[in-house]
Amino acid sequence: MPKTDTSLRAEAESALRRLVGRDDAVFHDGQFEAIEALVEHRRRALVVQRTGWGKSAVYFLSALLLRARGAGPTLIVSPLLALMRDQVAAAQRAGVRAAAINSANATEWDEIQQRLTQNDLDVLLISPERLNNPRFRDLYLPQLLRTMGLLVVDEAHCISDWGHDFRPDYRRIRDVIGSLPASGDTRVPVLATTATANERVVHDVMEQLGAASTEEVFLLRGPLSRSSLRLGVLRLANPAQRLAWLITHLKDLTGSGIIYTLTVSSAQDTARALSEAGHTAVAYTGRTDPEQRAELEQALKNNDVKALVATSALGMGFDKPDLGFVVHLGAPSSPVAYYQQVGRAGRGTDHADVLLLPGQEDRDIWRYFATTSMPDEHRARTVLDELSAAGAPLSVPALEARVDIRRTPLELLLKVLAVDGAVERAAGGWQTTGVAWSYDGERYGRVEAERIAEEKLMLDYEHTEQCRMRFLATVLDDPYAADCGRCDRCAGPWYQTEVADDARAQASRALGQVGVSIEPRRAWPTGMDRLGVELKGKIPETAQSEEGRAIARLSDVGWGTRLRELLGQRDDVSQDHPVDKALMDAMVTLLKEWPWQQRPIAVVSVPSRRRPTLVRSAAEGISSIGQLPYLGELAAPFGGPSGPPGGNSAFRLAAVYEQFSVPEPMSQALQEAAAQGRSGPVLLVDDLVDSRWTLTECARILRAAGAQGVLPLALASAG
CATH class of the missing domain: 3.40.50.300 (P-loop containing nucleotide triphosphate hydrolases)
Structure with a gap:
């Protein structure tokens, strides 16, 4: 016999008092009405309430009440590990049997699956990325879809604010919702919650909930102002x-x-x-x-x-x-x-x-974060073409040798294409699905x-x-x-x-402190043979540079500001000037604090296409102050590296490989130093280090020419 509204409220209030540990606890305005919509009427609901109002109480109590009525476990999609930790702790305090599946606890997944099979979990929390994890998608999700009692999308504004780029997997939630029974006795209620949503976000979330009209969703919206x-x-x-x-x-x-x-x-x-x-x-x-x-x-x-x-x-x-x-x-x-x-x-x-x-x-x-997160149509089609041509799944490192996209943007683009149904994870990497893909330019323009x-x-x-x-x-x-x-x-x-x-x-x-480490490259990128470069495996120690230094990162709040002004407009050669006293003093300070094992015996500079005067004057200044011979610039017999700076590792290495050479006088000087027993590395000066492959290649040819070691020194680091 179905419970009456009165008995549901009494049951819910009793559970609330256990949750907060107070016998006099009562519901905030709207809390019980949201619970009633989910438990009694199995509706789809959106709750927009300020932080601290008690949104978690709504879904934890609804989970318990639904379980008492024979429903299966509640699935909560939550965006951050910190949030999951707090939610699991809060649920356990309330007597809710809760667990989380995320990237930080993979060793516990089998135990959690067993608890699900034994019906020993009331609440399971996952990140949206789990929805595209092959193991979760194949082993956990089918069982959850069959038994789920309630689906909760916490911080649901992410569907709108992050879903198009930073967290594209949030868009998968709509597919999960679409696969749930939406009518009859088996209908699964869905709750979306957030503390921050304007009208645009509200309508977007309702659309993701699969509602054809606002009347289909129970909307609870309270005041957002915080008097405290x-x-x-x-x-x-x-x-x-x-x-x-x-x-x-x-x-x-x-x-x-x-x-x-x-x-x-x-x-x-x-x-x-x-x-x-x-x-x-x-x-x-x-x-x-x-x-x-x-x-x-x-x-x-x-x-x-x-x-x-x-x-x-x-x-x-x-x-x-x-x-x-x-x-x-x-x-x-x-x-x-x-x-x-x-x-x-x-x-x-x-x-x-x-x-x-x-x-x-x-x-x-x-602007930087906005432009780096948006999918690019040309890059997307290049990725799809390469995956199609491969005929087998490709790992991300293998794909990097086929498309000139850095690791993080490439992984993000693959997620977007996966959400769109064009690619999928498989054993060994990524593969196409055969589903036709079209670039939603109108949508991204609107975003x-x-x-x-x-x-x-x-x-x-x-x-x-x-x-x-x-x-x-x-x-x-x-x-x-x-x-x-x-x-x-x-x-x-x-x-x-x-x-x-x-x-x-x-x-x-x-803010005047200087010194950022430049870690040496230890291994060649995967698949270089596809780009005409016969390098693979580890870089021999005799060809590596030592750990280097830069004055600061471009993003630093101290020297970064000055370096952004100096190096920001890299294509404007009119801004190429000799190094000024302040920058020279910073380099001298950096050199004094550098804990090298051996003092350098000479200075060499990288030939710069955009800041030749700046780099050369920096190297000459260090030479003069440190009383070290300046052996000049490396040569660029073929015009230097091809393409713009940056790029992913495979393409950047291909662009710089064998593009530099050691001039004969420099080679003779290195050999004479060795013959005279003057041991020590050379200091290699450049303006901006980004991918580190230019410095790696320059170190390789210097070591081959007789340099006992190479210490890279850059004015700035891009990362």
Whole structure:
């Protein structure tokens, strides 16, 4: 006999009190109605509620109530490892038997599959990428589709904001939804949740839910404004000023919090500078090991650190109710992303500070990430042609020898093509499916236009004269938008603007630090014979360079700014000037701090097509200051490397292989040094190191000509 509405509410309230551990707990407005829509009516639902409202309670309680009615386990698609960890912990506290399948716990997959088979799991969490993993797709997904009691798409705005590029596998969710029973007693309810969605995103998510009209979806949308947040924007002249402000005022911010940066190098540099100034701050990025991420998240939750200096790798779902502040060094590219990140603060407190310190370089960074993530039609068709011609699956390294696309963009493009049904993973790599593919230029053009519009809105937020919370809520199409009375526009600036003199000095020293490692290449790329280069396997030690150094990365917040100005317009040869004193001093400092095993005995430079005067003057300056003979430039008898800089490893090596030679006087000098017993490497000077294959090839020919070792020295590193 079906349960009545009254009995369902009583059962749900009892489960809620077990979940939160309080006998007086009651539902927030809309929570029970969403549960009822899923459990009683098995509907498709979209819940748009601010962070901290209790969206996870809706799906955990619905999972338990559906299980009590004989339904199978709930599948939750969740975007980040940090989010999964918090969700699994929260579920277990509520008595929900939960587990996660992700790239960090592959050794546990068999045990989890056994628990699914034995009906011993209430909730399974996966990342969207699992939907295209052959093992998961073949062994787990069919069983889940047969038995699933509820499908949850957490952080569902990713379907719209990330689905077209950064997380293309989010688009697979629509196929999963389409394969679920949508009518009758076997109908599987579907819940999508997010804290950040404007009308465009809402309609996009509804479309992904397979709804022909908005009436088919239970939509619950609450106010997005957060009364606990105090927003502000402080415009400072340059990175040094912003860092000095943080050094001065980080201690004044309440509790512990997050400092967001736009790049990995900025997070690392900022965390190092704050630590050297006496603050407990640690970097947290996409390059941080999964185990260390968990440790850092816990350290922040325990208030063992003042701040995590993080990229967007720390974001959705990170749960610290008493997070005291969020500071941005550089603005995200959209109000949606910004609101998502600031929503981490003040979830369980009456007060939290949110401050944006925008930078002049923000727009350049936005453009870089936008252009590198968009699929390119010509590249896509080249990949499809090569996979078709191969007649067998190709690994990504093997494919790199056929298409001039770097590893990360290539893997992303393969994911997009896989979501479109044109390619698929198979044993040994990737293969075509035979499904015709067409480039959706209209869609990508629309996405690009929307991104540009959102970037403008972010700039408008920085300069707005109205309430900042009202601005964000209005941009997110919140019908409840109203003045907050707390931000720097409503109540005046709440933050101090002065910077201590010693903080300026500390910031200048931190940003003036030099030294980025250039790791030597140890192995040749796969498949070089296809490009006419007979190289394979490991590079002999007698042909390798030693570990090199660059002054800084182009993306660094210190020297990176100066180097971007110097090397950014690489095709503009009119900007080729001799090295200036500041840059020469930086190179001298780098050389003094270089822990080489043997001092170099001579200086050699790479012939530069774009900055010959700069490179030559740098090499000559080092020669003079270090009292080392300058042996001149390597020769480029065939005009030098073909094609633009960068490219993937196979094509870049093919472009530089045997394009340089050692001039006879240089060769004689190296041989004379060896004959006279003057042992030591040569210093090889270049302007910009990107793929490292130019330096690798130059080292190979120098070693063949008698150099005992090669120490690469570049002004800048691209990565």
